[in-house]
Amino acid sequence: MASSGSGYDLSASTFSPDGRIFQVEYASKAVENSGTVIGIKASDGIVLGVSKPLLHKMVVASTGSYKRIHNIDVHAGMASTGFLPDARVLVGRSIDEAVDWQVNFGNKIPPHVLADRLGQYVHYFTLHGALRPFGASCVMGAYDQEEKKYGLYMVEPNGAAYSFYGVATGKGKQAAKTELEKLNLNKEPCTSADAVKHIAKILTLLHQENKDNEGKPLELEISWICEASGQKHAGVPKDTIAAAMAWATEQLEEEEEDDDDEMEES
Amino acid sequence: MVQQRSINEAAGSSIIITTTTTIPSTSRRLSHSVSSGCCYYCIFFLCFVFSGPSSLVTASYNSYNNNNNIMSFPPTASNPRAPSRQHTTRPITTGTSVLGIVYDKGVLLAADTLLSYGSMAKLQNIPRLKAIEHAECIVGASGEYSDFQAIINLLERKALEEETSVLSDSLYKSTAMSASQIWNYLRFVMYSKRNKFDPYWNDLVVAGTDSTTGKPFLGMIDKIGTTIQENFLATGYGGYIALPLLREKWRPDLTEGEARALLEDCMKVLFFRDCRASSRIQLAKAEKGQDGTTAAATFIVSDPYDLDMTGAWDAPSFVQAKGNLEDDGGW
Numbered sequence: 171m172a173s174s175g176s177g178y179d180l181s182a183s184t185f186s187p188d189g190r191i192f193q194v195e196y197a198s199k200a201v202e203n204s205g206t207v208i209g210i211k212a213s214d215g216i217v218l219g220v221s222k223p224l225l226h227k228m229v230v231a232s233t234g235s236y237k238r239i240h241n242i243d244v245h246a247g248m249a250s251t252g253f254l255p256d257a258r259v260l261v262g263r264s265i266d267e268a269v270d271w272q273v274n275f276g277n278k279i280p281p282h283v284l285a286d287r288l289g290q291y292v293h294y295f296t297l298h299g300a301l302r303p304f305g306a307s308c309v310m311g312a313y314d315q316e317e318k319k320y321g322l323y324m325v326e327p328n329g330a331a332y333s334f335y336g337v338a339t340g341k342g343k344q345a346a347k348t349e350l351e352k353l354n355l356n357k358e359p360c361t362s363a364d365a366v367k368h369i370a371k372i373l374t375l376l377h378q379e380n381k382d383n384e385g386k387p388l389e390l391e392i393s394w395i396c397e398a399s400g401q402k403h404a405g406v407p408k409d410t411i412a413a414a415m416a417w418a419t420e421q422l423e424e425e426e427e428d429d430d431d432e433m434e435e436s
Numbered sequence: 437m438v439q440q441r442s443i444n445e446a447a448g449s450s451i452i453i454t455t456t457t458t459i460p461s462t463s464r465r466l467s468h469s470v471s472s473g474c475c476y477y478c479i480f481f482l483c484f485v486f487s488g489p490s491s492l493v494t495a496s497y498n499s500y501n502n503n504n505n506i507m508s509f510p511p512t513a514s515n516p517r518a519p520s521r522q523h524t525t526r527p528i529t530t531g532t533s534v535l536g537i538v539y540d541k542g543v544l545l546a547a548d549t550l551l552s553y554g555s556m557a558k559l560q561n562i563p564r565l566k567a568i569e570h571a572e573c574i575v576g577a578s579g580e581y582s583d584f585q586a587i588i589n590l591l592e593r594k595a596l597e598e599e600t601s602v603l604s605d606s607l608y609k610s611t612a613m614s615a616s617q618i619w620n621y622l623r624f625v626m627y628s629k630r631n632k633f634d635p636y637w638n639d640l641v642v643a644g645t646d647s648t649t650g651k652p653f654l655g656m657i658d659k660i661g662t663t664i665q666e667n668f669l670a671t672g673y674g675g676y677i678a679l680p681l682l683r684e685k686w687r688p689d690l691t692e693g694e695a696r697a698l699l700e701d702c703m704k705v706l707f708f709r710d711c712r713a714s715s716r717i718q719l720a721k722a723e724k725g726q727d728g729t730t731a732a733a734t735f736i737v738s739d740p741y742d743l744d745m746t747g748a749w750d751a752p753s754f755v756q757a758k759g760n761l762e763d764d765g766g767w
Contacts, residue, residue, distance in 0.1 A: 239607060241600040244570075247607075265600050273593050393607055405607030 183299040197327035200305035201252040206340040215362040215396020216311030219369035222389040243268040247403035251340040252306030281312035281321030293329025342376040362396040370414035527580035533674030539695035542723030543643040550714035571595035573615035573644035580637035615644025627661030639671035678702035
């Protein structure tokens with residue numbers, strides 16, 4: 171793996187013979203090593219969830235310095251993973267874009283415009299030899315006030331900004347994607363309240379599966395834009411998150427028992 | 437070029453040249469100050485001024501339509517006589533006084549809703565008090581209305597940026613700017629503009645709560661960046677007419693009703709005495725929350741409404757003009 175670059179991976183402005191830009195792929199690797207982010211587009215809103223791996227006992231995890239979900243505007247929020255400082259720059263840029271749009275055009279920036287602008291910005295850094303790509307992925311959810319619809323987008327280090335029904339990135343994204351596909355979100359969207367529970371369950375499952383996390387508590391940050399929050403991006407009330415986590419732990423235990431029963435029978 | 441340089445040297449050590457050009461709709465003053473050898477663009481100007489026997493006035497008259505295009509600056513090769521700096525000298529569409537008073541639970545502001553265009557009463561229903569979204573304050577202005585709109589734009593942009601800032605502690609806490617922070621920010625803005633000789637031609641009033649003490653806050657910033665924080669304020673003519681009345685009647689334990697009655701009374705007097713005032717006014721209230729936190733505070737701006745002026749014109753001197761003018765007036 172280390173030698174596959176061999177000379178074509180020194181700069182973001184160099185293609186390899188088989189048509190890859192290695193620096194951008196390495197940036198994606200940085201994202202894959204960081205905490206999981208899940209976004210779900212529900213029938214009446216968008217829910218974003220982040221699992222914050224406990225860095226260090228001495229880090230005060232509850233303050234803004236380690237915040238992973240940010241407000242971009244009243245109607246838009248962004249959850250990020252990867253290098254947190256890189257993610258912060260992207261959040262700052264999104265805030266600038268949103269404010270600029272409001273000042274110039276008088277209404278709130280539509281989700282697809284915000285995603286496109288951020289995608290263009292991230293992409294710019296994949297074109298220059300003197301600049302390195304951002305080592306962060308952003309999952310953003312926003313409410314379009316004219317169309318009265320919600321939009322869920324993910325911007326990757328290569329600048330791609332796609333719209334999703336459900337998206338997962340960061341550590342354990344494969345397992346999370348499998349779980350999301352089981353939910354069949356494109357055919358039968360769930361409600362926001364259910365989405366909170368699903369996210370809690372997937373993140374708890376990923377946390378448990380990782381043996382490094384033995385005995386470490388799981389820190390979750392979940393936010394939503396939905397009817398309940400008045401189409402504004404807000405943190406899900408903490409008791410709702412606690413209830414969702416309790417439900418998730420219960421569900422996972424039941425499923426384990428079922429698995430054990432099946433194993434015994436066979 | 438050589439010729440121009442010799443003219444410059446011949447002109448002596450220090451020369452100051454002033455021209456005043458008058459354009460029909462606005463008046464602007466151009467001032468150039470030149471000392472020898474230091475200003476490149478003024479070499480062109482000197483060359484022009486000292487060309488031939490024609491006087492300063494005739495020279496500018498000749499080239500008025502062709503060259504002296506005031507809309508283009510700084511000076512370029514094609515238009516060397518363009519001014520290098522313009523100074524705003526007067527406002528065009530203006531609002532008159534804004535009054536503010538602190539009562540027991542908050543702050544009350546009052547302003548009339550007239551937009552004057554010189555001596556013309558141009559629009560009679562325009563709001564001069566505005567609650568800033570994402571900030572906990574109300575801002576009012578007298579003076580140039582377009583500058584007020586630019587300032588509101590600036591503040592709303594700033595307040596939105598601060599509210600969604602990356603630095604906020606958590607999604608569950610609001611980081612909206614308070615009135616005293618907005619007041620300080622405006623001081624910076626107004627003073628910087630003044631130092632560039634291009635002020636926002638307004639007297640601004642900011643009302644809300646002080647972020648540090650939690651008490652009601654009323655402050656003012658004028659167009660040169662002076663800041664004043666007081667229990668009662670008035671801008672423009674209000675400073676002469678209403679402020680003495682406010683000073684006389686203010687107490688720290690005024691209720692909202694008393695404060696409102698006092699302000700309405702002052703607005704009536706202003707309508708009588710200020711030629712650029714109207715009797716349609718607007719009130720705004722910034723009140724602390726029940727539990728004293730700014731989170732529960734209310735910021736309301738009322739719709740414009742007409743003051744009750746019945747009986748206002750029945751004063752004896754209006755009814756019977758002095759001087760016996762019913763007859764021939766004495767001649």
